[in-house]
Amino acid sequence: MPTQRRPRADAQRNAERLLAAAEDAFRRDGTDASLERIARAAGVAVGTLYGHFPRREALIAAVLRTRHDALFGHGETLLAEQPPAEALRSWVRACSVHAATYRGLAELLAAGPGDAASELHGDCARMADLTHRIAAAARRAGALDATVTDDDLTTLMNAAAWTHGQSEQQSERLIDATLRGMVGRVTA
Template sequence: MTSANPKAMRADARRNYERLLEEARRAFAERGIDASLEEIARRAGVGIGTLYRHFPTREALLEALLRERFDAQAKAADDLLGHPSPIDALKAWAIEMGEASTVYRGLTDALADALADETSQLSRSCHGMRESAGHLVERARAAGELRADVTAPEVLLLVHSAAWASEHAAGGKPSLARVVDLVFRGLRAR
Protein backbone atom coordinates (compact mmCIF):
# COMPACT_ATOMS: atom_id res chain seq x y z
CA MET A 1 0.00 0.00 0.00
CA THR A 2 1.24 3.50 -0.74
CA SER A 3 0.18 6.98 0.20
CA ALA A 4 -1.31 7.49 -3.28
CA ASN A 5 -4.90 6.54 -2.40
CA PRO A 6 -5.64 6.40 1.34
CA LYS A 7 -9.41 6.19 0.71
CA ALA A 8 -9.01 2.78 -0.95
CA MET A 9 -7.35 1.32 2.17
CA ARG A 10 -8.84 -1.02 4.71
CA ALA A 11 -10.03 0.78 7.85
CA ASP A 12 -7.07 -0.34 9.99
CA ALA A 13 -4.56 0.62 7.28
CA ARG A 14 -6.23 4.03 6.91
CA ARG A 15 -6.00 4.57 10.70
CA ASN A 16 -2.29 3.70 10.60
CA TYR A 17 -1.79 6.04 7.65
CA GLU A 18 -3.53 8.91 9.47
CA ARG A 19 -1.61 8.27 12.72
CA LEU A 20 1.66 8.25 10.82
CA LEU A 21 0.82 11.57 9.17
CA GLU A 22 -0.16 13.11 12.51
CA GLU A 23 3.01 11.94 14.22
CA ALA A 24 5.12 13.07 11.25
CA ARG A 25 3.51 16.53 11.51
CA ARG A 26 4.44 16.69 15.19
CA ALA A 27 7.95 15.34 14.72
CA PHE A 28 8.72 17.62 11.77
CA ALA A 29 7.35 20.62 13.68
CA GLU A 30 9.52 19.76 16.69
CA ARG A 31 12.73 18.58 14.99
CA GLY A 32 12.52 19.54 11.32
CA ILE A 33 12.17 17.30 8.30
CA ASP A 34 15.15 15.17 9.30
CA ALA A 35 13.27 13.82 12.34
CA SER A 36 13.69 10.10 12.90
CA LEU A 37 11.29 7.98 10.87
CA GLU A 38 11.70 5.20 13.44
CA GLU A 39 10.53 7.60 16.16
CA ILE A 40 7.55 8.66 14.03
CA ALA A 41 6.54 5.01 13.57
CA ARG A 42 6.99 4.28 17.29
CA ARG A 43 4.91 7.31 18.31
CA ALA A 44 2.20 6.23 15.84
CA GLY A 45 2.14 2.80 17.47
CA VAL A 46 3.28 0.92 14.36
CA GLY A 47 6.47 -0.73 13.16
CA ILE A 48 8.90 0.90 10.76
CA GLY A 49 7.79 -1.58 8.08
CA THR A 50 4.27 -0.17 8.26
CA LEU A 51 5.62 3.35 7.80
CA TYR A 52 7.63 2.24 4.75
CA ARG A 53 4.65 0.40 3.26
CA HIS A 54 2.70 3.66 3.30
CA PHE A 55 5.63 5.99 2.62
CA PRO A 56 8.56 4.26 0.89
CA THR A 57 10.76 7.35 1.27
CA ARG A 58 11.01 10.42 3.47
CA GLU A 59 10.03 12.46 0.41
CA ALA A 60 6.83 10.40 0.02
CA LEU A 61 5.94 11.19 3.64
CA LEU A 62 6.67 14.89 3.11
CA GLU A 63 4.63 14.91 -0.09
CA ALA A 64 1.63 13.40 1.70
CA LEU A 65 1.90 16.05 4.44
CA LEU A 66 2.31 18.92 1.99
CA ARG A 67 -0.15 17.93 -0.74
CA GLU A 68 -3.03 19.82 0.91
CA ARG A 69 -0.81 22.89 1.40
CA PHE A 70 0.15 22.85 -2.27
CA ASP A 71 -3.50 22.57 -3.26
CA ALA A 72 -4.38 25.45 -0.90
CA GLN A 73 -1.59 27.56 -2.41
CA ALA A 74 -2.94 26.86 -5.91
CA LYS A 75 -6.42 27.91 -4.80
CA ALA A 76 -5.04 31.05 -3.12
CA ALA A 77 -3.29 32.00 -6.37
CA ASP A 78 -6.48 31.42 -8.35
CA ASP A 79 -8.48 33.51 -5.85
CA LEU A 80 -6.00 36.37 -6.18
CA LEU A 81 -6.44 36.59 -9.97
CA GLY A 82 -9.32 39.01 -9.36
CA HIS A 83 -7.27 41.33 -7.15
CA PRO A 84 -7.20 44.93 -8.51
CA SER A 85 -3.38 45.11 -8.39
CA PRO A 86 -1.71 42.14 -10.09
CA ILE A 87 1.70 42.85 -8.51
CA ASP A 88 0.22 43.17 -5.03
CA ALA A 89 -1.69 39.92 -5.59
CA LEU A 90 1.52 38.18 -6.62
CA LYS A 91 3.39 39.61 -3.63
CA ALA A 92 0.65 38.57 -1.18
CA TRP A 93 0.73 35.07 -2.62
CA ALA A 94 4.54 35.00 -2.45
CA ILE A 95 4.51 35.91 1.24
CA GLU A 96 1.95 33.19 1.98
CA MET A 97 3.95 30.68 -0.04
CA GLY A 98 7.16 31.65 1.75
CA GLU A 99 5.52 31.21 5.14
CA ALA A 100 4.16 27.81 4.12
CA SER A 101 7.62 26.69 3.04
CA THR A 102 9.11 27.41 6.47
CA VAL A 103 6.53 25.45 8.47
CA TYR A 104 9.15 22.74 9.14
CA ARG A 105 12.86 23.39 9.66
CA GLY A 106 14.71 22.22 6.55
CA LEU A 107 11.66 22.31 4.31
CA THR A 108 12.96 25.20 2.20
CA ASP A 109 15.92 23.03 1.15
CA ALA A 110 13.67 20.11 0.24
CA LEU A 111 11.35 22.34 -1.77
CA ALA A 112 14.27 23.96 -3.62
CA ASP A 113 15.50 20.48 -4.52
CA ALA A 114 12.00 19.56 -5.70
CA LEU A 115 11.82 22.63 -7.94
CA ALA A 116 15.13 21.58 -9.52
CA ASP A 117 14.03 17.95 -10.05
CA GLU A 118 10.74 17.76 -11.93
CA THR A 119 10.66 13.97 -11.51
CA SER A 120 10.50 14.12 -7.70
CA GLN A 121 7.25 13.39 -5.87
CA LEU A 122 7.29 16.83 -4.24
CA SER A 123 7.75 18.51 -7.59
CA ARG A 124 4.89 16.58 -9.19
CA SER A 125 2.67 17.29 -6.20
CA CYS A 126 3.15 21.05 -6.43
CA HIS A 127 2.57 21.23 -10.22
CA GLY A 128 -0.90 22.80 -9.84
CA MET A 129 0.44 25.36 -7.40
CA ARG A 130 3.26 26.31 -9.77
CA GLU A 131 0.81 26.56 -12.66
CA SER A 132 -1.52 28.85 -10.68
CA ALA A 133 1.43 31.00 -9.60
CA GLY A 134 2.36 31.27 -13.27
CA HIS A 135 -1.03 32.84 -13.98
CA LEU A 136 -0.35 35.48 -11.31
CA VAL A 137 3.05 36.20 -12.86
CA GLU A 138 1.58 36.44 -16.38
CA ARG A 139 -1.15 38.78 -15.18
CA ALA A 140 1.35 41.08 -13.43
CA ARG A 141 3.58 41.15 -16.53
CA ALA A 142 0.62 41.82 -18.84
CA ALA A 143 -0.45 44.73 -16.60
CA GLY A 144 3.05 46.20 -16.91
CA GLU A 145 3.59 45.93 -13.15
CA LEU A 146 6.18 43.14 -13.29
CA ARG A 147 9.37 43.23 -15.34
CA ALA A 148 8.79 41.59 -18.72
CA ASP A 149 11.86 39.36 -18.37
CA VAL A 150 10.74 37.71 -15.10
CA THR A 151 9.43 34.13 -15.29
CA ALA A 152 7.25 32.20 -12.86
CA PRO A 153 10.04 29.70 -12.01
CA GLU A 154 12.30 32.64 -11.17
CA VAL A 155 9.66 34.14 -8.86
CA LEU A 156 9.27 30.77 -7.12
CA LEU A 157 13.03 30.46 -6.76
CA LEU A 158 13.23 33.98 -5.28
CA VAL A 159 10.38 33.26 -2.85
CA HIS A 160 12.09 30.07 -1.69
CA SER A 161 15.38 31.94 -1.42
CA ALA A 162 13.73 34.64 0.70
CA ALA A 163 12.14 31.98 2.90
CA TRP A 164 15.47 30.18 3.26
CA ALA A 165 17.26 33.44 4.11
CA SER A 166 14.61 34.33 6.66
CA GLU A 167 14.82 30.87 8.23
CA HIS A 168 18.64 30.81 8.37
CA ALA A 169 19.40 34.43 9.27
CA ALA A 170 21.93 34.88 12.03
CA GLY A 171 21.03 37.19 14.88
CA GLY A 172 17.27 36.82 14.70
CA LYS A 173 14.75 35.88 12.06
CA PRO A 174 13.86 38.84 9.83
CA SER A 175 10.29 39.25 8.75
CA LEU A 176 9.64 37.16 5.67
CA ALA A 177 7.22 39.83 4.47
CA ARG A 178 10.04 42.39 4.66
CA VAL A 179 12.43 40.16 2.69
CA VAL A 180 9.79 39.42 0.03
CA ASP A 181 9.00 43.15 -0.19
CA LEU A 182 12.66 43.86 -0.92
CA VAL A 183 12.68 41.18 -3.62
CA PHE A 184 9.55 42.61 -5.21
CA ARG A 185 11.06 46.09 -5.36
CA GLY A 186 13.57 44.62 -7.79
CA LEU A 187 10.92 42.75 -9.75
CA ARG A 188 8.62 45.70 -10.38
CA ALA A 189 8.58 47.18 -13.85
CA ARG A 190 10.06 50.66 -13.96
Protein backbone atom coordinates (compact mmCIF):
# COMPACT_ATOMS: atom_id res chain seq x y z
CA MET A 1 0.00 0.00 0.00
CA PRO A 2 1.60 3.30 -1.04
CA THR A 3 2.11 5.89 1.64
CA GLN A 4 0.82 9.38 1.10
CA ARG A 5 3.59 11.94 1.10
CA ARG A 6 3.21 15.10 3.08
CA PRO A 7 3.16 18.25 0.98
CA ARG A 8 6.37 20.23 0.83
CA ALA A 9 6.57 23.05 3.36
CA ASP A 10 6.48 25.75 0.65
CA ALA A 11 3.46 24.13 -1.02
CA GLN A 12 1.68 24.00 2.34
CA ARG A 13 2.47 27.68 2.97
CA ASN A 14 1.20 28.60 -0.50
CA ALA A 15 -2.05 26.72 0.11
CA GLU A 16 -2.51 28.46 3.46
CA ARG A 17 -1.83 31.89 1.93
CA LEU A 18 -4.27 31.13 -0.89
CA LEU A 19 -7.00 30.13 1.58
CA ALA A 20 -6.47 33.30 3.64
CA ALA A 21 -6.52 35.49 0.52
CA ALA A 22 -9.63 33.70 -0.76
CA GLU A 23 -11.41 34.19 2.58
CA ASP A 24 -10.70 37.94 2.39
CA ALA A 25 -11.73 38.16 -1.26
CA PHE A 26 -14.95 36.18 -0.79
CA ARG A 27 -15.94 38.36 2.18
CA ARG A 28 -15.23 41.51 0.17
CA ASP A 29 -16.33 40.52 -3.35
CA GLY A 30 -18.46 37.40 -2.94
CA THR A 31 -17.92 33.94 -4.37
CA ASP A 32 -17.31 35.38 -7.85
CA ALA A 33 -14.14 37.13 -6.66
CA SER A 34 -11.31 37.20 -9.18
CA LEU A 35 -9.08 34.15 -8.85
CA GLU A 36 -6.21 36.13 -10.36
CA ARG A 37 -6.55 38.77 -7.63
CA ILE A 38 -6.65 36.02 -4.98
CA ALA A 39 -3.41 34.55 -6.33
CA ARG A 40 -1.77 37.99 -6.42
CA ALA A 41 -2.88 38.72 -2.86
CA ALA A 42 -1.37 35.40 -1.75
CA GLY A 43 1.88 36.25 -3.52
CA VAL A 44 1.72 33.32 -5.94
CA ALA A 45 1.10 32.83 -9.64
CA VAL A 46 -2.40 31.94 -10.77
CA GLY A 47 -1.00 28.58 -11.95
CA THR A 48 -0.09 27.83 -8.33
CA LEU A 49 -3.69 28.56 -7.32
CA TYR A 50 -4.98 26.16 -9.98
CA GLY A 51 -2.38 23.58 -8.94
CA HIS A 52 -3.89 23.52 -5.45
CA PHE A 53 -7.50 24.24 -6.40
CA PRO A 54 -8.27 23.21 -10.01
CA ARG A 55 -11.79 24.70 -9.92
CA ARG A 56 -13.41 27.66 -8.19
CA GLU A 57 -15.66 25.22 -6.29
CA ALA A 58 -12.56 23.46 -4.91
CA LEU A 59 -11.28 26.74 -3.49
CA ILE A 60 -14.68 27.66 -2.05
CA ALA A 61 -15.07 24.18 -0.53
CA ALA A 62 -11.61 24.39 1.05
CA VAL A 63 -12.33 27.83 2.52
CA LEU A 64 -15.66 26.56 3.91
CA ARG A 65 -14.41 23.19 5.23
CA THR A 66 -14.04 24.17 8.88
CA ARG A 67 -17.19 26.27 8.83
CA HIS A 68 -19.19 23.41 7.26
CA ASP A 69 -17.89 20.88 9.76
CA ALA A 70 -19.04 23.15 12.60
CA LEU A 71 -22.44 23.74 10.95
CA PHE A 72 -23.06 20.02 10.41
CA GLY A 73 -21.97 19.21 13.96
CA HIS A 74 -24.40 21.86 15.22
CA GLY A 75 -27.20 20.29 13.16
CA GLU A 76 -26.51 16.83 14.58
CA THR A 77 -26.52 18.28 18.10
CA LEU A 78 -29.82 20.06 17.46
CA LEU A 79 -31.38 16.86 16.16
CA ALA A 80 -30.19 14.84 19.16
CA GLU A 81 -30.74 17.34 21.97
CA GLN A 82 -33.41 19.91 21.10
CA PRO A 83 -37.18 19.62 20.84
CA PRO A 84 -38.08 19.31 17.13
CA ALA A 85 -39.62 22.79 16.78
CA GLU A 86 -36.60 24.47 18.37
CA ALA A 87 -34.19 22.30 16.37
CA LEU A 88 -35.93 23.34 13.13
CA ARG A 89 -35.91 27.04 14.01
CA SER A 90 -32.25 26.93 15.09
CA TRP A 91 -31.21 24.96 11.98
CA VAL A 92 -32.95 27.38 9.61
CA ARG A 93 -31.28 30.32 11.39
CA ALA A 94 -27.85 28.68 11.38
CA CYS A 95 -28.04 27.79 7.68
CA SER A 96 -29.27 31.27 6.79
CA VAL A 97 -26.47 32.99 8.68
CA HIS A 98 -23.95 30.59 7.14
CA ALA A 99 -25.20 31.19 3.61
CA ALA A 100 -25.00 34.95 4.20
CA THR A 101 -21.24 34.70 4.91
CA TYR A 102 -20.31 35.55 1.31
CA ARG A 103 -22.38 37.15 -1.43
CA GLY A 104 -23.27 34.37 -3.87
CA LEU A 105 -22.82 31.52 -1.40
CA ALA A 106 -26.56 31.02 -0.88
CA GLU A 107 -26.98 30.49 -4.62
CA LEU A 108 -24.18 27.92 -4.71
CA LEU A 109 -25.61 26.02 -1.76
CA ALA A 110 -29.19 26.31 -3.05
CA ALA A 111 -28.17 24.49 -6.20
CA GLY A 112 -28.09 21.45 -3.97
CA PRO A 113 -25.95 18.38 -4.40
CA GLY A 114 -25.94 18.83 -8.18
CA ASP A 115 -22.90 17.60 -10.06
CA ALA A 116 -21.24 14.74 -8.18
CA ALA A 117 -17.87 15.95 -9.48
CA SER A 118 -18.29 19.31 -7.73
CA GLU A 119 -16.21 19.77 -4.62
CA LEU A 120 -19.32 21.21 -2.95
CA HIS A 121 -21.42 18.12 -3.74
CA GLY A 122 -20.74 16.30 -0.49
CA ASP A 123 -21.39 19.34 1.67
CA CYS A 124 -24.60 20.20 -0.17
CA ALA A 125 -25.76 16.60 0.21
CA ARG A 126 -24.97 16.67 3.94
CA MET A 127 -26.87 19.94 4.35
CA ALA A 128 -29.87 18.54 2.47
CA ASP A 129 -29.80 15.35 4.55
CA LEU A 130 -29.69 17.26 7.84
CA THR A 131 -32.48 19.56 6.69
CA HIS A 132 -34.55 16.50 5.76
CA ARG A 133 -33.99 14.74 9.08
CA ILE A 134 -34.67 17.85 11.18
CA ALA A 135 -37.80 18.63 9.15
CA ALA A 136 -39.02 15.02 9.43
CA ALA A 137 -38.66 15.16 13.22
CA ALA A 138 -40.57 18.46 13.28
CA ARG A 139 -43.34 16.97 11.12
CA ARG A 140 -43.66 13.94 13.41
CA ALA A 141 -43.94 16.28 16.41
CA GLY A 142 -46.58 18.44 14.73
CA ALA A 143 -44.21 21.42 14.57
CA LEU A 144 -44.19 21.48 10.75
CA ASP A 145 -47.11 20.87 8.43
CA ALA A 146 -46.83 17.71 6.34
CA THR A 147 -47.27 19.73 3.14
CA VAL A 148 -44.11 21.78 3.76
CA THR A 149 -41.28 20.32 1.69
CA ASP A 150 -37.56 20.33 2.32
CA ASP A 151 -37.28 22.58 -0.75
CA ASP A 152 -39.66 25.05 0.95
CA LEU A 153 -37.28 25.18 3.92
CA THR A 154 -34.26 25.62 1.65
CA THR A 155 -36.04 28.48 -0.10
CA LEU A 156 -36.71 30.08 3.29
CA MET A 157 -33.05 29.68 4.27
CA ASN A 158 -31.89 31.34 1.06
CA ALA A 159 -34.40 34.18 1.32
CA ALA A 160 -33.36 34.75 4.92
CA ALA A 161 -29.67 34.65 3.91
CA TRP A 162 -30.24 37.33 1.28
CA THR A 163 -32.29 39.39 3.75
CA HIS A 164 -29.58 38.95 6.41
CA GLY A 165 -27.21 40.83 4.12
CA GLN A 166 -29.62 43.77 4.22
CA SER A 167 -30.89 43.54 7.80
CA GLU A 168 -30.20 40.84 10.37
CA GLN A 169 -33.31 41.84 12.32
CA GLN A 170 -35.51 41.55 9.23
CA SER A 171 -34.02 38.14 8.48
CA GLU A 172 -34.98 36.92 11.96
CA ARG A 173 -38.51 38.25 11.53
CA LEU A 174 -38.82 36.52 8.15
CA ILE A 175 -37.75 33.18 9.64
CA ASP A 176 -40.06 33.48 12.65
CA ALA A 177 -43.12 34.54 10.65
CA THR A 178 -42.60 31.94 7.94
CA LEU A 179 -42.03 29.06 10.35
CA ARG A 180 -45.15 30.06 12.30
CA GLY A 181 -47.08 29.86 9.04
CA MET A 182 -45.56 26.45 8.25
CA VAL A 183 -46.89 24.86 11.42
CA GLY A 184 -50.54 24.63 10.35
CA ARG A 185 -52.21 24.50 7.01
CA VAL A 186 -53.61 27.77 5.77
CA THR A 187 -57.10 27.31 4.40
CA ALA A 188 -59.05 29.73 2.30
